[in-house]
Amino acid sequence: MDQLNSNREQWNSRLGFILAAMGSAVGLGNIWRFSYVTGENGGAAFLLVYLLCIIAIGIPIIMAEFTIGRKAQSDAVGSFEKLAPGKPWIVAGFMGVASAFIILSFYGVVAGWTVKYFFSYLTGGFAVENDAQYGDVFVGFITSTYEPLLWQFLFMALTIGIVFMGVKKGIEASNKILMPLLAILVIILAGYSLTLGGASEALSFLFSPDWSKLADPNVYLAALGQAFFSLSLGMGALITYGSYLSNKEKLPGAALGVATLDTGFAIISGLMIFPAVFAFGINPGDGPGLVFVTLPGIFDSIAFGTLFGFAFFFLLAAAALSSAISLLEVAVAYFIRKFSWSRQKASLIVGGVIFLLGVPSSLGIGPLSDITFFGKDILDSMDFIASNILLPLGGLIIALFMGWGWKKSDALADSDFGDTALGNAWIFTLRYVAPVAIFLIFLASTGLLKLILGLFS
Ligand code: TRP
Numbered sequence: 001m002d003q004l005n006s007n008r009e010q011w012n013s014r015l016g017f018i019l020a021a022m023g024s025a026v027g028l029g030n031i032w033r034f035s036y037v038t039g040e041n042g043g044a045a046f047l048l049v050y051l052l053c054i055i056a057i058g059i060p061i062i063m064a065e066f067t068i069g070r071k072a073q074s075d076a077v078g079s080f081e082k083l084a085p086g087k088p089w090i091v092a093g094f095m096g097v098a099s100a101f102i103i104l105s106f107y108g109v110v111a112g113w114t115v116k117y118f119f120s121y122l123t124g125g126f127a128v129e130n131d132a133q134y135g136d137v138f139v140g141f142i143t144s145t146y147e148p149l150l151w152q153f154l155f156m157a158l159t160i161g162i163v164f165m166g167v168k169k170g171i172e173a174s175n176k177i178l179m180p181l182l183a184i185l186v187i188i189l190a191g192y193s194l195t196l197g198g199a200s201e202a203l204s205f206l207f208s209p210d211w212s213k214l215a216d217p218n219v220y221l222a223a224l225g226q227a228f229f230s231l232s233l234g235m236g237a238l239i240t241y242g243s244y245l246s247n248k249e250k251l252p253g254a255a256l257g258v259a260t261l262d263t264g265f266a267i268i269s270g271l272m273i274f275p276a277v278f279a280f281g282i283n284p285g286d287g288p289g290l291v292f293v294t295l296p297g298i299f300d301s302i303a304f305g306t307l308f309g310f311a312f313f314f315l316l317a318a319a320a321l322s323s324a325i326s327l328l329e330v331a332v333a334y335f336i337r338k339f340s341w342s343r344q345k346a347s348l349i350v351g352g353v354i355f356l357l358g359v360p361s362s363l364g365i366g367p368l369s370d371i372t373f374f375g376k377d378i379l380d381s382m383d384f385i386a387s388n389i390l391l392p393l394g395g396l397i398i399a400l401f402m403g404w405g406w407k408k409s410d411a412l413a414d415s416d417f418g419d420t421a422l423g424n425a426w427i428f429t430l431r432y433v434a435p436v437a438i439f440l441i442f443l444a445s446t447g448l449l450k451l452i453l454g455l456f457s
Contacts, residue, residue, distance in 0.1 A: 008073065008243070008244070009166060009168055009244060010168075010244050010245070011168070011244050011245060012168055014245075014254075016168075016176075017241065017244065017245050017254070018254050018257055018258070019175045019176055019179065020175050020241055020322075020326075021232075021238060021241050021254065021258045022175070022179060022257070022258050022261050022262070023174070023175035023179060023319070023322030023323065023325075023326070024232040024237055024238070024241065024322065024323055024325075024326035025230065025231050025232050025258050025259075025261070025262040025323070026179060026182070026261065026262055026265050026319050026322070026323070027107075027319045027320050027322065027323030027324075028107065028110055028111060028114070028316070028319070028320045028323065029226070029229045029230040029266075029323070030230055030262060030265040030266045030269055030319075031186075031265075031266075031269040031273075031291055031316060031319075032110060032114075032288070032290075032291045032316075033226065033229060033230070034226065034230060034266040034269060034270065035269060035270060035273040035274070035290050035291055036286070036287055036288050036289075036290040036291070037222055037226050038050075038206075038270060038284075039274075039277070039283075039284035039285050039286065039287075039290055040222070040284075040285045040287065041213070041216075041218075041219045041222050041223070042210060042213040042219070043205040043206055043209075043210070043213075043284065044204075044205065044206055044207050044208055044209035044210065045209040045210055045211060045213040045214050045219065046213065046219050046222065046223055047206060047207075047209075047267075047270075048209055049214070049219060049220055049223040050223040050226055050227055051263070052223075053223050053224050053226075053227035053437075054227050054231070054259055054263055056429065056433055056434065056437060057224070057227065057395065057399075057429075057433075057434045057437055057438065058227045058228070058231045058233060058259055059255055059256065059259045060399065060426055060429040060430050060433075060434055061233055061234070061395045061398055061399055061430075061434060062231060062233060062238055062255040062258060062259060063251060063252060063255045063415055063417075063426060064398050064399060064401075064402035064415075064430060065233065065236065065237075065238035065239045065242060065398060066238055066239075066241075066242040066245075066251045066254065066255060066415075067242070067251060067402065067411070067414050067415040068080075068083065068239050068242065068398070068401070068402065069236075069238065069239035069240060069241065069242025069243040069245070070242045070243065070245045070251070070414075071083065071414050072239075072243060073243050074243055074337065075093075075236070075239070075240055075243065075330070075333035075334045075336075075337055076092075076093045076096040076097055076235065076236025076237075076239050076240055076330050076333070076334060077090060077093035077094060077096070077097060077236075077334050077338070078093075078334070078337050078338075079093065079236070079239050079243065080092065080093045080401075081093075084401070084405055087405070089397060089400075089401045089405055091397065092236070092394045092397035092398055092401065093236060093334075095235065095390055095393065095394045095397075096234075096235035096236035096237075096239075096330060096394055097235075097236070097330060097331050097334050098390070099234070099235040099386050099390045099391060099394065100235060100236075100237070100327050100328070100330040100331045101331060101353070101354055101357060102357075102382050102385065102386040102390070103229075103235075103327055103382075103383075103386045103387070104159075104324060104327040104328060104331075104354045104358075105354050105355075105357035105358035105361060105382060106358055106361040106379045106382045106383055107320070107323070107324055107327065108152050108155055108156045108159070108324065108354065108355060108358045109148065109152050109358050109361050109362045109379060110288070110320075110379075111152075111155045111317060111320035111321070111324060112148055112149075112150075112151030112152035112153075112154065112155045112156075112362075113141070113142065113148065113151065113292060114313050114316045114317040114320055115151045115154055115155050115313075115317045116141065116147070116148070116151040117292065117296075117309070117313040118310060118313035118314045118316075118317050121299075121306055121307075121309035121310035121313060122310050124306060125299070125305070125306040125309060126296060128296075128300075134292075134293050134296040134297055134300075135289070135293045137296075138289050138292045138293055139289070142289075142365050142366065143365055143366035143369070144366055145363065145366055145367050148362045148365075148366075149359060149362055149363075152355065152358055152359075152362055153355060155317070155320070155321070155324070156324075156351060156354065156355040156358075158321060159321060159324040159325055159328055159351065160328065160347050160348060160351035160352075162174060162321070162325050163325055163328045163329055163332055163343075163347045163351070164343065164344055164347040164348070166343060174318075174321070174322060174325075175322050178315060178318040178319070178322070179319065179322070181315055182315035182316070182318065182319050183265065185308075185311055185312055185315055186265065186268050186269055186272055187268060189272045189295075189298065189308070189312065190268050190269070190271040190272040192298065192302055193271065193272045193273070193275040193276050193279075193298055194271065194275050196275050196276055196279040196298070196301070197275075197278075197279045198274070198275040198276060198277065198278030198279030198280070199275045201275075201278040202271070202274035202275040202277065202278050205274055205278070205284065206267075206270050206271070206274055217441075217444035217445050217447075217449065217450070218445055220441045220444060220445070221388050221441055221442075221444070221445040222388070224388070224392050224438065224441050225384075225387040225388035225391065225392065226387070228387060228391035228392055228395055229387040229391065230262055230263075230266060231258070231259060231262055232323065232326060233391060233395055234390070234391035234392060234393070234394035234395035234398065235330060235390070235391055235394050236330055236394070237326045237327065237329070237330050240326075240329055240330050240333050241326065241329075243333075250416050251415055251416045252415070252416060252417060252422070272295075272298075273290065273291060273294055273295070276294040276295070276297055276298050277290070277294050280294060280297045282294055288379075288380070295309070295312065296309065299312075328347070328350065328351055328354070331350045331354070332346045332347050332350050332351075335349070335350055360378050361378050361379035361382055362379070363378075364377045364378030364379055365377055365378075365379060388445075392438050392441070392442070393438075395434070395438065396434070396435055396438045396439070399429075399430045399431075399434045399435055399438075400430075400431075400435055402430050403427060403430030403431035403432075403435075404431060408427055411427060412424075412427070
């Protein structure tokens with residue numbers, strides 16, 4: 001195993017690592033998932049809880065994952081094996097690999113939709129008479145049987161191809177150009193969207209909280225799940241990326257950079273989407289189709305709209321690709337080490353299985369729409385189990401491992417914090433704040449917290 005280890009790749013540079021981690025974080029989660037989850041959970045109050053989750057839980061756990069990965073120089077499972085042999089922490093690694101399979105299976109479906117939209121704009125856009133028809137176009141597309149599968153297949157083939165080529169050539173190279181372009185485009189579109197007439201409603205929806213929304217415990221769970229999903233957290237993706245870092249580079253700056261960019265992206269895409277939602281009279285709680293219905297409306301009313309539509313969906317698909325790569329890499333890195341497979345073999349087999357796993361999620365919207373769990377279709381159910389349960393649970397274990405399973409002085413040194421006030425605050429957060437918060441949110445969402453509080457009142 002040690003010999004294999006010396007063959008592990010490394011990032012070319014610290015910047016390459018940071019960009020790859022940013023590429024993992026910024027994806028469909030920031031635009032597609034952020035906008036519809038924010039819409040469904042009432043806007044500003046949700047956003048506030050989301051920001052708290054990023055600061056109090058997300059950033060400290062990013063740091064923990066980076067530190068674990070760089071120290072162990074191994075994959076999500078191997079890192080725990082190496083650092084704490086025979087200890088139960090390793091379940092976080094196994095849950096991580098399982099989550100990678102689940103998340104990428106449905107992620108590939110939605111990413112396929114973005115590829116389809118990109119091709120539609122490339123070939124001239126959609127033939128509709130009014131904005132209302134964009135909803136029909138979208139629903140017609142995603143409920144059909146074969147077409148979405150085709151685009152999902154195409155997207156997964158691209159993802160597999162890049163992971164196949166390896167960490168440096170594939171992953172590092174693809175992030176450097178596309179992300180800045182997407183950022184610029186989202187800012188331009190947000191600026192335009194704010195002139196559409198729905199701006200004041202959108203701004204108050206996003207920034208002036210309706211506190212009564214905080215009475216619903218599911219808002220907290222949704223915010224927690226969104227924070228983990230958007231930051232690529234809780235399943236060892238950042239452990240895996242950290243493991244390709246060689247020398248002593250400063251981790252805290254990288255963690256803060258990733259979280260700041262990811263959150264900035266989400267908020268600006270909120271500013272892009274919600275003014276259009278209100279200007280076009282769409283219900284913000286309309287669910288996963290929000291982006292695919294509002295944005296074509298914007299492109300319709302803008303000069304050079306087809307060009308913008310093409311550029312936007314191209315870049316969104318590219319952002320989804322850099323995230324999908326990180327998901328696949330978690331599982332591939334594990335299979336390479338565990339079964340001594342070549343990178344090529346692992347990419348093809350694991351990627352192929354994940355594509356097949358995603359097929360029910362796609363069909364569950366159309367032909368299999370009778371299959372639901374608690375009122376959610378297959379795709380939403382997969383998303384819920386992975387994002388709202390497995391990721392926070394994985395994050396909880398990672399926080400406890402770093403906070404309690406490591407000697408404090410080692411943790412401070414290995415994270416580059418050193419024995420500073422910030423470093424001590426980090427350990428305190430990992431030991432108490434993040435675990436208690438995650439635990440309480442879980443309790444609340446099951447209704448147990450209310451029951452317990454009721455006993456005391
Ligand atoms: N963060 C990505 C997004 O926002 C999705 C993603 C990539 C992810 N890697 C992950 C989510 C690991 C959870 C865990 O689109």
